[in-house]
Amino acid sequence: MKADIEDRKGSYMRMVFSGATEAHLLAKEISVGIILTPSRPFPTAWEDRRILPGPPISNDTAVLKLVEAGVNVGIGVQDAWAARNTRFDVALVAAESRGRITPRQAHALASTNLEKLLGVWPADEEHGDLVVYDGGSATDLSSKVVAVISQQRNHVELLF
Structure with a gap:
């Protein structure tokens, strides 16, 4: 449908689906971006019966299927309070993939992929913020943010 409209209008259309459990x-046919909300779907209504539940019920997850099909995927949250747990959602997605999603791909699910999907600046590595962790990476449960270096704000914030 998107390709048909673009052909008729002669222009590019940015389309992103949120939710999309x-x-x-349709992973192989999708030519738009997907923001999975939540990253681990749960069937709360009859319409959600065809979700991909992930381990231990199935070997694959929705995120993994979409990433392997080449779809630009981001992880979203349903409520603002849940944003603080996003790094743990990313860690779980990476762990459930059993090495099929690299740590870099997993981190992109909640950062650069979302920037590209939503058209938010900077969407490149040169102008993004740098977050420094003590005790591991962003996806380690024991790590803690100790500094944020923001080129956009021209500011270094130390959090001890």
Whole structure:
């Protein structure tokens, strides 16, 4: 549908679906971005019956299927309070993939992929913020943010 509209209008259209818990069913045909909300779907209604539940019920997750199909995927949250747990969601996605999603790809799910999907500046590595962790990486449960270096704000923030 998107390709048909672009051909008729002669222009590019940015389209992103949020939610999309059944997007894995069309992973190979999808030419738009997907923000999975939540990253681990749960069937709360009858319409959600075709979700991909992930381990231990199935070997694959919706995120993994979409990433392997080449779809630009981001991880979203349903409520603002849940944003603080996003790094743990990313860690879980990476762990459930059993090495099929690299740590760099997993981190991109909640950072650069979302920037690209939503058209938010900077969407490149040269102008983004740098977050420094003590005790591991962003996806380690024992790590803690100790500094944020922001080129955009021209500011270094130390958090001890």
